Amino acid sequence: MAQTRGRALEVFTDRELQCLQEQLSLEELAVKKMRSYEGQVTDPELKKVISSLREQHEGHYNTLMRHLLSQEISP
Numbered sequence: 001m002a003q004t005r006g007r008a009l010e011v012f013t014d015r016e017l018q019c020l021q022e023q024l025s026l027e028e029l030a031v032k033k034m035r036s037y038e039g040q041v042t043d044p045e046l047k048k049v050i051s052s053l054r055e056q057h058e059g060h061y062n063t064l065m066r067h068l069l070s071q072e073i074s075p
Helices: 013-042 043-071
Strands: 001-004 007-009
Touching: 013 043
Parallel strands: none
Antiparallel strands: 001 007
16 A cells, blocks of 8 residues: 555555455345345334345445445556
């Protein structure tokens, strides 16, 4: 990691970028599955659990996307 004005810049290797992209795809798939399951279940408690899982995976997806985008805009 390089330092610029007290802020660390993350520089990912090609392998790390590949792993981030793969994980991003897996999180996207998990979100799609949770949305599908939410539409299929009728039990309100189960729907609540599935909704919570979907939100967690959406958070993971967004975090990974921020990491990938930070790499793309770094010099």
